[in-house]
Amino acid sequence: MKHATLFLLNLALCLATLNTPVQAQSSPAKGRIDAIRRVVDSQIAASSDLRKNYVHLYGVANYSTILAIKRGLSPELAHIIGLLHDISYVKHGTYDRHDELGASMAKEIMEGTKLFTKDEIEIAAAAILHHDNHTTVHGPYDEVLKDADILQPYLNDVTKKANPKTAGRLKALFAELGLSWDIS
Numbered sequence: 385m386k387h388a389t390l391f392l393l394n395l396a397l398c399l400a401t402l403n404t405p406v407q408a409q410s411s412p413a414k415g416r417i418d419a420i421r422r423v424v425d426s427q428i429a430a431s432s433d434l435r436k437n438y439v440h441l442y443g444v445a446n447y448s449t450i451l452a453i454k455r456g457l458s459p460e461l462a463h464i465i466g467l468l469h470d471i472s473y474v475k476h477g478t479y480d481r482h483d484e485l486g487a488s489m490a491k492e493i494m495e496g497t498k499l500f501t502k503d504e505i506e507i508a509a510a511a512i513l514h515h516d517n518h519t520t521v522h523g524p525y526d527e528v529l530k531d532a533d534i535l536q537p538y539l540n541d542v543t544k545k546a547n548p549k550t551a552g553r554l555k556a557l558f559a560e561l562g563l564s565w566d567i568s
């Protein structure tokens with residue numbers, strides 16, 4: 385009887401051990417955001433500044449979400465663009481041509497998932513390509529990304545002065561959001 389109980393206990397433990405990796409491998413993608421997060425997370429894990437990259441990419445993605453809702457755009461697509469926007473910096477550790485390289489990396493990543501339409505991929509690539517150009521007004525997703533990209537570092541520490549180069553944009557953004565806050 386004692387042996388039978390021990391056998392059953394061991395069997396249960398073995399089955400539990402066997403089940404863990406199988407479940408992890410076969411768990412289906414929850415959605416397109418999760419599919420992109422998996423790729424972004426693996427790039428961040430291999431980067432030299434995990435904290436900075438996680439905080440910035442996830443922060444920009446979340447601010448992009450709220451701005452997209454405010455402006456009647458797709459919050460899901462805006463979030464994904466935010467997650468991917470500095471992927472070249474994360475991979476190469478430099479901002480050199482990170483907009484151009486990031487646009488093509490994002491395109492490749494999105495195509496690789498087979499979860500996006502051609503139009504969505506083009507929108508994302510264009511937004512990433514233009515995100516550092518604050519002198520020209522581009523498409524609606526491009527402008528969401530530009531705004532979220534300056535909002536994240538500012539909101540990360542409001543005790544620091546806003547970057548003078550982007551202060552005007554930040555002021556306009558607070559006004560659009562109906563927030564009375566003196567950024568100077």
Ligand SMILES: [Fe+2]
Nearest residue numbers: 440469470533
């Ligand atoms: Fe950025």
